[in-house]
Amino acid sequence: MSLSFDPAEYEQQLAAKRQRLVELLKPFNAPEPEVFESPREHFRLRAEFRLWYEDGKPYYAMFEKGNKYKPILIDQLPIASRRINELMGPLLEACRAEPMLGRKLFQVEFLTTLSGEALVSLCYHRPIDETWDAAAQRLADQLDILVIGRSRGRKRVLSRDHVIEELEVNGRTWRYQQVEGGFTQPNGNVNQHMLSWAQDAAGSNDDDLLELYCGNGNFTLPLSTCFRKVMATELAKSSVYSAITNMEMNGVENVTLVRLASEEVTQALTGVREFRRLQGIDLQSFDFGTVFVDPPRAGLDPATLELVRGYKRIFYISCNPETLAANLLDLSSTHRVTRCSLFDQFPYTHHMESGVLLERV
Structure with a gap:
């Protein structure tokens, strides 16, 4: 079966999200949000499935939250990318036919791109070694995919553990390395x-940008064209490595990347603490006029709130509108919301991504 959903309800669900955002931002006299819709189908580039066995035959399975014993068996997932749906059947058939691939396989993870690449991770409840590699390579050649094998404590990569995405932003194509298992x-x-919204809202500036939580450089690359210099910070090593690669692939040379947590950035910029990781970086050479934050669901901690308050402009991308509103309550004494937006990253769920631009009063 296919997992059910109703595209006919999309407009109503999006309108409800928009109204929820409007109500949350009402105390801050925010302008009307710009709303960016999602495709109704085939919008999700990642998917992972547990395998459920009946009479020794594997099926893709998903589960209702909190119930891991009653599977929903599926053969297609309309919200997943077309490439994922194209691969689901042939991949499972190949694993059924080849014991080296199918034995004790318990999970399949797909990572696809708008540029057409696909990486599939096969996860096992048994050790895998070089004898698995030959069968996996045949599968990769047959389906024109990248394949990774995972078992406890082991990761076998046949060619590479990442895909290369290409994103179109205001007429320019940016290339991104996206690593298996990374965000x-x-x-x-x-x-x-x-x-495109962030780049447009940023405009052209003759001063510098401070970016916290930069990840693999998703926003960093296009925003680098809007500022004299950028200092981007990220704690996760794998994301830092990808960000460095992405800057090199795109010829971006005005970004300084620093591996620090947001709390550590606050300590460094306020002179509370020195960090060996900042050796060779002249913090005084930066003239930060804008700060860009894309925090986790918990929002900004009190120290980071105080840090960002010191800048003329604050870009805030949020995956949790409730914590965004709570943070805006603290920031509204010094800044006002001049632009806001709703990005429907997660259709058919209550989740939403939103963005605001705050400017000093």
Whole structure:
């Protein structure tokens, strides 16, 4: 069966999200939000499935939250990319036919791109070694995919562990390395809208940008064209490595990347603490006029709130409108919301991505 959903309800669900955002931002006299819709189908570039066995035959399975014993068996997932849906059947058939691939396989993870690449991770409840590699390579050649094998404590990579995405932002194509297991925006079309909106709202500046939580450089690359220099910070090593690669692939040379948590950035910029990771970086050479934050669901901590308050402009991308509103309550004494937006990254769910631009009063 296919997992059910109703595209006919999309407009109504999006309108409800918009109204929820309007109500949350009403105390801050925010302008009307710009709304960026998602494709109704085939918008999700990542998907993972547990396998459920009946009479020894594997099926893709998903589960209702909190119930891991009653599977929903599926053969297609309309919200997933067309490439994922094209691969689901042939991949499972190949694993059924080849014991080296199918034995004790318990999970399949797909990572696809708008540019057409696909990486599939096969996860096992048994050790895998070089004898698995030959069968996996045949599968990769047959389906024109990248394949990774995972078992406890082991990861076998046949060629590479990443895909290369291409995103169109205001007429320019940016290339991104997206690593298996790393965070990437799941809805590529809406991500392009997010990046274009951020770049447009940033405009042209003769001062510098401070970016916290930069990840693999998703926003960093297009925003680098809007500022004299950028200092981007990220804590996760894998994301830092991808961000460096992405800057090199795109010829971006005005970004300084620093591996620090947001709390550490606050300590460094306020002179509370020195960091060995900042050796060779002249913080005094930066003239930050704008700060860009894309925090986790918990929002900004009190120290980071105080840090960002010191800048003329604050770009805030949020995956949790409730914590966004709570943070705006703190920031509204010094800044006002001049632009806001709703990015429908997650259709058919209550989740939404939103963005605001705050300017000092």
